[in-house]
Amino acid sequence: MPQPPLEILPPPIAHLRRGNVGVDYVHRFASARPGPEVLVQALTHGNEICGAHALLWLLEQVEQVEQVEQGFAPQRGALTLVLANVAAFERFDAQAPHRSRFVDEDMNRVWSDEALQAPIDSVERRRARELRPFVDEADFVLDIHSMHEDCQALMVCGTADKNAAYARALGVPGLLLIDTGHPAGLRMVERGGFSDPASPRRALLVECGQHWQRASVDVAIDTLVRFLALTGLADADWAQQHRRLPTPPRQRLVRVTEAVVAQSADFRFLLPVQGLAVVPQAGTPIARDGERTWLAPYDNTVLVMPSTQHARPGNTQVRLGRYED
Ligand SMILES: [Zn+2]
Known part of the structure; x- marks a missing residue:
């Protein structure tokens, strides 16, 4: 199959290495008002770069608040931003762009307690063990991905109907998916309470389109902005102002x-x-x-x-x- 053109390239992220919680590439912003713990993750797969572009965009919004008092700061609760598989991301090679998906194993198959505690060492498990406390703290998670094939954006709502209901409240994208889990291992959005119908915790995985299409960045930012509004972290005016795409007339499941x-x-x-x-x-x-x-x-x-x-x-x-x- 011919390689689709690279309309977007990996953005520079090295300046984000030192976060503010003691773990590389993890940044947390808390409001003085109580509210939910929200986690947004990009680069679960190192070659899925639209999420990194979206988090960089949001971090610029956060900087604007600090400098000119407009932009984004959580209105309540706390927001944790994670760039997950940076080790894989750093291996990007424009000649073989798919190889930067992971280093040793797929990072989105290692999220069961059993897999995390197994006496197995890999780049991805080490990173997942580091990130686990943030995932387990979170009330709401958005995990930003993209796809190998050219396909419309879709939301993977894990295996629980409650997450599909949450995606309907979000209003995007036009296509929602409930599946049977991944036979090769537990995904982050299925971990713990996220799969328990009785738990108030919710997790969504957005597939923003084909990896190298510029449009995937608009989908990622649009979804992120709406997610921050839905969780109550962003104010409605700010969200309205920064949406990038029209709301689809309906969402099919x-x-x-x-x-x-x-x-x-x-x-x-x-x-x-x-x-x-x-x-x-x-x-x-x-x-x-x-x-x-x-x-x-x-x-x-x-x-x-x-x-x-x-x-x-x-x-x-x-x-x-x-x-x-
Ligand atoms: Zn992915």
Whole structure:
């Protein structure tokens, strides 16, 4: 597949290394008024740079408050900003931009207590262990990602309906996803109370579009601004002023029922899978996987976030779901 053009590049972040909480690349801003603990994370995947651009933009807003008394400061509660997998991000190479996704392992598969406590050392687990206290403190989390394939922005609401309800309150993006979790390990937005229907904690993971598209930065900033307003940290006027995109007329929800996990390295799709392709008929062959053929499980099967990169056994190649409305 041809490499899409790099419309955006990794922004400079070295000046942000020294945070104000004793952990590199973690910055916390607290209001004098009580309120929720809010965490916004970028660079869970080192090559997903729109979130880093969005956090840099917000940090400029924070500086403006300090200098000219306009810009952003939390109205209540506290905001923690995290640039997560900086070690991977720093390996960016324009010739092979996907390689900076992680160093040793996918950082968004290590968030169970079991994985964090396992006697396994990796760049990503070390960083996740450092960040865990901030995640466990947070009442509300926004984790900012982007996608390998060209696809409209979508919100991964984890496995709990309460997070989809929260994304509806947010109002963006136009497409919401509830899935079955990732078979390879727990994601940050699923950790602890975020997956417990009875807990008031909420976590959202926004996929802002294709990694290298400039538009992904607008989606990231727009989502961030609205999220700060929804959590009560930002004032409504400031949020109104800094939105970048129109509110979609409605949000559709896709409920994922299963993940297609490659069983062989010889995996190929049997039909075009770009965007959010819908397979009209149950039983239609979707992919060939060694000896196995994957079939559409029901009418109007939606193919969510297909991976057209070379398959490895155990890789999620695509998720299958259906529109609920
Ligand atoms: Zn990601």
